[in-house]
Amino acid sequence: MPGEPLLALGEAATSGRTAPPLRLAGPLGALALGFLLIPYAGLALTTDWGALAPSAGDWDAVATSVGATLAALALVVAGGTPLAWWLATRTPRLRVLLDALLLLTLLTPPLAMGLMLAIAYGPYSPIGRAAAHVGVELSNTPAAFLLAQIYAAAPYYVLAARGAFESVPAEYQDIARTLGRGPWYSFWHVSLPLARLGLATGLALAWVRALGEFGVALIIAYFPQGIPVRLWVDLQDSGLAAVYPLLWAFFLTGLPLPLLLGLWARGRHAT
Amino acid sequence: MRPDPAPAGAPPVAPGVPAALAVDLRLARPVALAARFEVRGFTALLGATGAGKSTLLRALAGLLAAEGTPFGGLPAHRRPVGYLPQGAGLFPHLSVWRNVAFALDGSRRARQAAAMDALERVGLADLAARMPDALSGGQRQLVALLRALARHPSLLLLDEPTAALDPQTAESVAADLIARLRAGGVPALAATHDAPLAAMADHVAVLHDGRVVQEGAPAAVFANPSSREAAALLGWRNLFTATLRGPDAFDWPAAGATLRLAGPPPALPRATLSWGVPAGAVRLLPPGPTATRENRLAGVVSTCHVLSDRATIGVAIGTATLFATLPPMNLPALGEGVGVVVPAEAIRVWPSGGAAAPA
Numbered sequence: 181m182p183g184e185p186l187l188a189l190g191e192a193a194t195s196g197r198t199a200p201p202l203r204l205a206g207p208l209g210a211l212a213l214g215f216l217l218i219p220y221a222g223l224a225l226t227t228d229w230g231a232l233a234p235s236a237g238d239w240d241a242v243a244t245s246v247g248a249t250l251a252a253l254a255l256v257v258a259g260g261t262p263l264a265w266w267l268a269t270r271t272p273r274l275r276v277l278l279d280a281l282l283l284l285t286l287l288t289p290p291l292a293m294g295l296m297l298a299i300a301y302g303p304y305s306p307i308g309r310a311a312a313h314v315g316v317e318l319s320n321t322p323a324a325f326l327l328a329q330i331y332a333a334a335p336y337y338v339l340a341a342r343g344a345f346e347s348v349p350a351e352y353q354d355i356a357r358t359l360g361r362g363p364w365y366s367f368w369h370v371s372l373p374l375a376r377l378g379l380a381t382g383l384a385l386a387w388v389r390a391l392g393e394f395g396v397a398l399i400i401a402y403f404p405q406g407i408p409v410r411l412w413v414d415l416q417d418s419g420l421a422a423v424y425p426l427l428w429a430f431f432l433t434g435l436p437l438p439l440l441l442g443l444w445a446r447g448r449h450a451t
Numbered sequence: 452m453r454p455d456p457a458p459a460g461a462p463p464v465a466p467g468v469p470a471a472l473a474v475d476l477r478l479a480r481p482v483a484l485a486a487r488f489e490v491r492g493f494t495a496l497l498g499a500t501g502a503g504k505s506t507l508l509r510a511l512a513g514l515l516a517a518e519g520t521p522f523g524g525l526p527a528h529r530r531p532v533g534y535l536p537q538g539a540g541l542f543p544h545l546s547v548w549r550n551v552a553f554a555l556d557g558s559r560r561a562r563q564a565a566a567m568d569a570l571e572r573v574g575l576a577d578l579a580a581r582m583p584d585a586l587s588g589g590q591r592q593l594v595a596l597l598r599a600l601a602r603h604p605s606l607l608l609l610d611e612p613t614a615a616l617d618p619q620t621a622e623s624v625a626a627d628l629i630a631r632l633r634a635g636g637v638p639a640l641a642a643t644h645d646a647p648l649a650a651m652a653d654h655v656a657v658l659h660d661g662r663v664v665q666e667g668a669p670a671a672v673f674a675n676p677s678s679r680e681a682a683a684l685l686g687w688r689n690l691f692t693a694t695l696r697g698p699d700a701f702d703w704p705a706a707g708a709t710l711r712l713a714g715p716p717p718a719l720p721r722a723t724l725s726w727g728v729p730a731g732a733v734r735l736l737p738p739g740p741t742a743t744r745e746n747r748l749a750g751v752v753s754t755c756h757v758l759s760d761r762a763t764i765g766v767a768i769g770t771a772t773l774f775a776t777l778p779p780m781n782l783p784a785l786g787e788g789v790g791v792v793v794p795a796e797a798i799r800v801w802p803s804g805g806a807a808a809p810a
Contacts, residue, residue: 352540
């Protein structure tokens with residue numbers, strides 16, 4: 181009603197004092213963070229900042245990695261979102277089986293996944309032969325590189341997205357239906373925005389996994405060389421010093437997207 | 452334009468819409484229901500928790516499969532109903548005006564203008580840009596109502612409209628809601644276990660055991676519950692078990708008393724029966740001798756609940772407690788002996804619900 185006092189925002193959220201065990205959380209957290217940052221401190225201290233010049237091949241690797249990862253991410257989102265939605269909204273009859281299959285894709289070591297992809301898509305497999313027939317080689321080509329990244333990243337995105345969709349109360353879909361909106365409209369205007377925090381997390385995870393993918397790519401897409409494989413090649417050919425420039429380039433390339441995704445999702449969440 | 456401050460988009464009753472909407476629904480799951488009743492103006496569907504009120508509402512909205520009328524077979528998004536779930540169910544990611552405009556089509560500008568127009572008419576225009584979590588319970592309810600009315604529904608379904616409100620404002624918010632719906636001429640069905648809300652309605656239907664056991668105008672239903680269970684739902688607190696004794700009297704074993712009836716009871720299958728009396732009909736007197744002729748009993752004040760406009764006094768008589776609602780003046784003290792008169796014409800008797808009915 182007009183004139184009625186509004187509920188004070190954050191009234192319940194900010195309770196006065198922190199309980200004693202929680203007071204330890206700060207120092208313990210700082211300690212844990214410090215531990216995780218030790219390798220980076222080592223890297224920063226040993227980097228010869230004056231002579232930090234990436235080679236021409238390094239820039240090619242950055243371009244290859246970023247281009248392919250963006251493309252892979254687009255495909256992962258396009259296919260993974262409906263899959264996650266389906267998994268989140270189905271009756272739990274096949275739940276255990278679906279969970280097991282999804283976990284399997286997550287569990288497979290990258291090197292093993294590379295071998296399995298070589299078996300399934302390689303030049304001697306039926307799929308590889310069929311693809312070659314239409315002019316697409318699925319070994320040591322951009323297409324193979326994309327394939328490696330999709331297999332590495334998709335499980336992370338699908339799992340996170342499924343959790344995000346599951347956390348949206350079904351009631352909102354029902355309300356949207358009683359407001360004359362069909363399932364497609366409610367998905368776009370209700371479920372998707374309400375799940376965005378989890379979807380952004382999934383996207384960030386998928387980006388990190390795809391960009392840093394080494395094991396799968398090593399087996400089926402040694403060429404074109406993305407950043408991780410190029411790091412390996414630099415190390416083999418020129419020694420440790422050659423790794424530094426590309427490593428810093430990798431951090432600078434990889435960090436902004438997940439950071440911005442997190443800021444965007446949280447910023448829109450907190451109103 | 453109507454001069455009254457009716458809710459947004461609320462159309463006058465369309466010529467083809469009957470004044471009373473007949474509901475006849477059957478469903479087996481999640482609760483077995485076979486409900487037949489009418490919606491007239493603001494109708495309260497009164498039932499205990501778990502009786503299937505929400506299920507019935509969801510079935511009417513098309514969110515659960517059910518057989519029957521109205522809207523049989525139509526998918527939810529094609530039914531001309533507005534649905535307000537418990538707690539209003541505003542979309543938490545949309546601002547107030549976007550919530551109101553959710554069902555509207557057209558350009559953003561046109562949708563916003565229509566939503567603002569609706570919000571202005573109920574005096575909430577200055578909240579248009581807020582998010583739902585910054586609104587009070589009553590404001591949320593009103594915004595959800597505007598959102599539902601934007602589609603011009605021919606029936607509005609409200610699930611426990613007072614449940615999410617604090618007790619101080621529940622009554623005034625409910626009264627305001629009902630007034631708006633009456634002004635807009637939209638028939639509404641409100642599922643509730645809140646007898647005071649039902650008392651404000653135009654029509655009451657009592658749901659018990661999967662069917663509507665009684666319906667009618669509130670005054671008639673509240674004064675004459677069709678069963679002990681209906682009486683309990685209607686807020687009758689004085690419900691007891693008794694044994695019939697002759698054509699116009701019964702024994703009340705818990706109090707060790709015999710009470711007289713104003714007339715012969717309806718045909719009762721057994722000598723055991725349930726009886727009740729509205730707390731408002733029970734009178735308190737100074738202590739004096741008991742007299743069966745006037746249904747005068749003696750007891751001791753055991754509880755006292757005083758509000759600004761009335762007091763409810765519990766009087767212990769034997770092992771039973773009889774409640775009387777009085778003006779909050781000159782009240783007896785706790786532990787004080789009092790005389791109690793149970794007017795014979797206010798007593799209602801029903802066949803006993805069986806052994807399960809507590810004394």
